[in-house]
Amino acid sequence: MYYFVERMTEDDIEQVQMIERASFSTLWSANTYRHELRSPATSRYIVARASPTPPPPRPERPALRRGLLASLIPMFFGQQASTRDFPIVGYGGVWLSVDEGHITTIAVAPAYRGRGIGELLLNGLIDQALDLHADVLTLEVRVSNIVAQQLYLKYGFRPAGTRPRYYTDNGEDALIMWTDPIRSPAYQEKLRQLRERLFARLREEADEPAPLHN
Numbered sequence: 503m504y505y506f507v508e509r510m511t512e513d514d515i516e517q518v519q520m521i522e523r524a525s526f527s528t529l530w531s532a533n534t535y536r537h538e539l540r541s542p543a544t545s546r547y548i549v550a551r552a553s554p555t556p557p558p559p560r561p562e563r564p565a566l567r568r569g570l571l572a573s574l575i576p577m578f579f580g581q582q583a584s585t586r587d588f589p590i591v592g593y594g595g596v597w598l599s600v601d602e603g604h605i606t607t608i609a610v611a612p613a614y615r616g617r618g619i620g621e622l623l624l625n626g627l628i629d630q631a632l633d634l635h636a637d638v639l640t641l642e643v644r645v646s647n648i649v650a651q652q653l654y655l656k657y658g659f660r661p662a663g664t665r666p667r668y669y670t671d672n673g674e675d676a677l678i679m680w681t682d683p684i685r686s687p688a689y690q691e692k693l694r695q696l697r698e699r700l701f702a703r704l705r706e707e708a709d710e711p712a713p714l715h716n
């Protein structure tokens with residue numbers, strides 16, 4: 503399967519909420535998503551889709567708007583009406599506060615985990631944060647969520663304290679994580695290397711069939 507990311511639209515909310523229900527114990531309303539999607543100056547949401555064939559090429563857009571990742575490997579980035587036919591297998595969002603990009607959410611449908619889609623989404627969110635002129639990235643993650651923490655550590659997020667009893671469903675603490683400046687040459691070089699490895703992995707995934715359940 504081929505996996506690619508594109509901006510979330512209001513038509514996508516229902517599919518996104520199905521993945522959300524399978525991934526989190528506290529849920530956002532459709533109105534919350536609509537509000538976020540209608541605030542593109544500070545909020546960006548993306549979806550990952552699965553396609554059995556290479557996704558249609560996106561129409562040419564000015565290089566500045568396309569982001570580093572999209573300009574490097576355009577085949578993994580779709581942007582056409584016809585891509586709506588491909589099922590959503592993950593989603594994520596980033597919110598800008600002054601110069602900080604806050605990763606607000608990221609999830610992959612359970613049957614599609616472990617195939618590089620979470621990483622593809624995080625890269626898409628980093629591109630969106632760069633487009634919003636964020637200088638650093640931050641997020642909160644449950645202290646027990648080691649899988650997500652591993653993904654964030656891989657992308658240079660570092661633990662920087664906790665928010666006690668942050669999660670209202672079970673009173674769990676949140677681990678706060680921050681990156682170094684994402685525009686620094688060191689971070690950009692790290693990103694370049696990670697993306698090279700990710701795209702090699704996704705090229706291998708392209709030959710794999712879809713999971714049996716989604």
Ligand SMILES: CC(C)(COP(=O)(O)OP(=O)(O)OC[C@H]1O[C@@H](n2cnc3c(N)ncnc32)[C@H](O)[C@@H]1OP(=O)(O)O)[C@@H](O)C(=O)NCCC(=O)NCCS
Nearest residue numbers: 525608609610615616617618619620621643649650652653
């Ligand atoms: C966290 C999540 C988005 C990762 O998505 P994914 O598509 O399964 O992850 P990927 O296949 O892209 O893996 C990327 C990295 O994540 C980490 N990771 C993924 N699965 C892992 C596992 N089972 N154990 C440990 N680390 C894991 C690794 O660092 C991995 O890199 P590697 O393959 O080089 O080891 C996914 O597990 C998910 O949706 N979880 C539920 C929702 C959630 O917890 N979201 C985070 C909220 S803060």
